[in-house]
Amino acid sequence: MSLLEVRDLEVTFDTDSGTVHAVDGVSFDVDRGETVCIVGESGSGKTVTSESITRLVKEPPGRVTADRVTFDERDLMQLSKRRLRNIRGDRIGHVFQNPQGSLNPVYTVGRQVAEAIRLHEDVSKATARERAVDLLDRVGIPKAGERYDDYPHEFSGGQKQRVVVAMAIAANPDLLIADEPTTALDVTIQAQILRLLRELQDDLDMGILLITHDLGVVAEVADRVVVMYAGKVMESGDVFEVFENPSHPYTQGLLDCLPGRGGGSDGIPGSLPDPKEPPAGCRFADRCPHAIDDCRTGDHPTLVPVSGGDHEAACLFYQAGYDASVVRSPADRDADPDAGGETFADGGPVDGAETDSGDADGGTRR
Amino acid sequence: MSDDREPVLSVRGLKKHYPVTKGILRREVGRVKAVDGIDFTLYEGETLGLVGESGCGKSTAATSLLRLEEPTDGEVIYHGEVPEDTNRKTPMEKLRAIRGEEEAREPNDIVGFSRSQLKRFRRKAQMIFQNPTGSFDPRMSVGESVAEPLLIHGLDDTAERREIAEDLLDRVGLDADDYDRYPHEFSGGQKQRVALARALVVNPEFVVADEPVSALDVSIQSEILSLMRDLQDRFGLSMLFISHDMGVIREICDRVAVMYLGEIVEVAPTEELFRNPQHPYTQALLASIPTPDPRQRGLGIELTGDVPSPDNPPSGCRFHTRCPKVIQPDDLDLPQEQFRRALDFRHQVEGGDVDADGAAELARARRSDAATGDITRDDRRRALRAEFDLPDELDDPTAEESVAAAVDSVLDDDLESAADRLSDTFSTVCEREKPALERTDEDHVAACHLVDGTETVETATSEVADD
Numbered sequence: 001m002s003l004l005e006v007r008d009l010e011v012t013f014d015t016d017s018g019t020v021h022a023v024d025g026v027s028f029d030v031d032r033g034e035t036v037c038i039v040g041e042s043g044s045g046k047t048v049t050s051e052s053i054t055r056l057v058k059e060p061p062g063r064v065t066a067d068r069v070t071f072d073e074r075d076l077m078q079l080s081k082r083r084l085r086n087i088r089g090d091r092i093g094h095v096f097q098n099p100q101g102s103l104n105p106v107y108t109v110g111r112q113v114a115e116a117i118r119l120h121e122d123v124s125k126a127t128a129r130e131r132a133v134d135l136l137d138r139v140g141i142p143k144a145g146e147r148y149d150d151y152p153h154e155f156s157g158g159q160k161q162r163v164v165v166a167m168a169i170a171a172n173p174d175l176l177i178a179d180e181p182t183t184a185l186d187v188t189i190q191a192q193i194l195r196l197l198r199e200l201q202d203d204l205d206m207g208i209l210l211i212t213h214d215l216g217v218v219a220e221v222a223d224r225v226v227v228m229y230a231g232k233v234m235e236s237g238d239v240f241e242v243f244e245n246p247s248h249p250y251t252q253g254l255l256d257c258l259p260g261r262g263g264g265s266d267g268i269p270g271s272l273p274d275p276k277e278p279p280a281g282c283r284f285a286d287r288c289p290h291a292i293d294d295c296r297t298g299d300h301p302t303l304v305p306v307s308g309g310d311h312e313a314a315c316l317f318y319q320a321g322y323d324a325s326v327v328r329s330p331a332d333r334d335a336d337p338d339a340g341g342e343t344f345a346d347g348g349p350v351d352g353a354e355t356d357s358g359d360a361d362g363g364t365r366r
Numbered sequence: 367m368s369d370d371r372e373p374v375l376s377v378r379g380l381k382k383h384y385p386v387t388k389g390i391l392r393r394e395v396g397r398v399k400a401v402d403g404i405d406f407t408l409y410e411g412e413t414l415g416l417v418g419e420s421g422c423g424k425s426t427a428a429t430s431l432l433r434l435e436e437p438t439d440g441e442v443i444y445h446g447e448v449p450e451d452t453n454r455k456t457p458m459e460k461l462r463a464i465r466g467e468e469e470a471r472e473p474n475d476i477v478g479f480s481r482s483q484l485k486r487f488r489r490k491a492q493m494i495f496q497n498p499t500g501s502f503d504p505r506m507s508v509g510e511s512v513a514e515p516l517l518i519h520g521l522d523d524t525a526e527r528r529e530i531a532e533d534l535l536d537r538v539g540l541d542a543d544d545y546d547r548y549p550h551e552f553s554g555g556q557k558q559r560v561a562l563a564r565a566l567v568v569n570p571e572f573v574v575a576d577e578p579v580s581a582l583d584v585s586i587q588s589e590i591l592s593l594m595r596d597l598q599d600r601f602g603l604s605m606l607f608i609s610h611d612m613g614v615i616r617e618i619c620d621r622v623a624v625m626y627l628g629e630i631v632e633v634a635p636t637e638e639l640f641r642n643p644q645h646p647y648t649q650a651l652l653a654s655i656p657t658p659d660p661r662q663r664g665l666g667i668e669l670t671g672d673v674p675s676p677d678n679p680p681s682g683c684r685f686h687t688r689c690p691k692v693i694q695p696d697d698l699d700l701p702q703e704q705f706r707r708a709l710d711f712r713h714q715v716e717g718g719d720v721d722a723d724g725a726a727e728l729a730r731a732r733r734s735d736a737a738t739g740d741i742t743r744d745d746r747r748r749a750l751r752a753e754f755d756l757p758d759e760l761d762d763p764t765a766e767e768s769v770a771a772a773v774d775s776v777l778d779d780d781l782e783s784a785a786d787r788l789s790d791t792f793s794t795v796c797e798r799e800k801p802a803l804e805r806t807d808e809d810h811v812a813a814c815h816l817v818d819g820t821e822t823v824e825t826a827t828s829e830v831a832d833d
Contacts (some may be wrong), residue, residue, distance in 0.1 A: 192668070219658045219660040266588060285404075
């Protein structure tokens, strides 16, 4: 049994103008030592999904229902508020997008980390301090001992996010839920934080559920991917399968319109359907280049296996009676995976690039 | 490329410093050098990218070259038709002119434009901002917003304004009927389309776009980018495109200028920059972009530390405090990594950021598991070295001797002699000398001591020295 199993999660919000179906029947698993990425655009329901696992969604107006959300063989949906609170932070750590908002500006950083430790463990203040310094050191805050007494505003954005990660792992959680942990950061700092998460995962054998809109980040860290759109899972599977053999037209569109690949794509025309009155049939049908009349009737298609392993896609064309070759990723994509060509950014030989271009080139050309 | 194109705008030595004041008299105690002497040229019909991390001054560069903020120094030469000056000079200005106190400026230097000239000039230069929601008045219909610049610039025929605005809404992929709708009825991407329409309504010569797609989803991003490309072709626009996102830059720009801490470190045509970056900062920046290919993992070159503060930028090459390729002195022969770490150690010692107590605390933290016996001097030595990832013995005897002596001095709380010792051994040309911009290829310049160019260029703009 997996560490976390989410089955048929539904989240709705009651608003004055109607009920918003933010998450509509989402299922996925996260195992120990594994990184699962939920990827989607704004409004896809990815954040609400992550927050409803530990019931951080405010109820009401929200309403969270699920077949089950099992964490370490306990159904989180059945737990009392008090027991849930014990699990939050202790067994499941959270990291949010904006580190500024996760830290209290009037307390020192060290005190906040120590508080996170003392909340879940009965230790003396002195021990908590020592452990907090340890933690800060572990997430790569230089001179952690001295920075303990500094306030959040004295840290840079990347360092604040490190502190938040330190608080999230204070109790050695089994699962870390990170919601866009690097979106507010610069790329060089983002790389530092992603590296840190990977190291911590190796050390602590944590499961990580990472929420992001950035397919680059997904390709970098994910073991498995869940692609969400308008509250539904469109495709899920092994990261290699999803990137190399994207099966749902939405995933294909997303990968095509990544900037900087030289594809010159015009994006995916149209916009998200109204979450208050989702259209009949496939949620993506209105924007899908392959949509046929059958796509616009009945329920959203169910996830069906599309290739080896657990790779699944929720597209009508993969179901019995339809021609899957219509939406299978076209062959030319494989032949020309990166129209922009091999570049430095694609992980080319760093030192080689310098020697054969920098010195030789500049010196001999003229 | 640069030969057959006319420049639209030449920026020379542009600076914007913000004073840091203190006390009731607002005494100046320091300066944040947000933009510290940048040069570039924007050519007709091209898109020039300005890329860098947050805080590197790219947005300040944009606002100060359009004089939305007054630049501290430098010139911005506008190569188009200089608007007529109808300002009447105030007595004070006349006096200054007579006394010759007024700085002599080229007549086509935007920095020297009077208010009336500036207003007319702004017809030629429009700006698009990152947050489309914040750039519209929620109580004005989008049509009115789009038409407003026309009113400001003197078109008082309502029907004609409406006609022009509707036409533009149509051209940016919206509907003429959208004229009477309000901003909240539009999605982010649509609002950014409206912003484009508003920028284009006065038929500008160039547009400064500050992170125009950063707030949008990827699928919307590429829509807007392709629209911008289209419009640029159709209107013959030049564009200064500011972004932190290398992917977006690669998609839309013809040339790219990379900024670090208020300075431009490299300028090159886009594909050339991506294939053959010269400056170690550009290389690190490119390597940190996660590629959407799970088979190419590894986040490239690791940059240690954070961006230094622009109120006290490092001497020499501003990147030397983080540069993985920082140059060793001739008498040392260390693996590059060790030299980098030794240098980090030296900077910390010089900054007074390490001391004997700190070392003791580190040593305690390191042996908290098997806490028996006192902490010996050796423990503290090891802890200090471990903190800076320095191996127990450096590969170069001179370097090792110096580090060992410095560590001992730190433990004796004698930071000064430790710092002296370290700065004697671990010095680098990158810290002492500011690298000049070197030309490595026709359109490619970079400012790094490692770059051995064909010629040293005075400024990035000497590409147009003949104009």
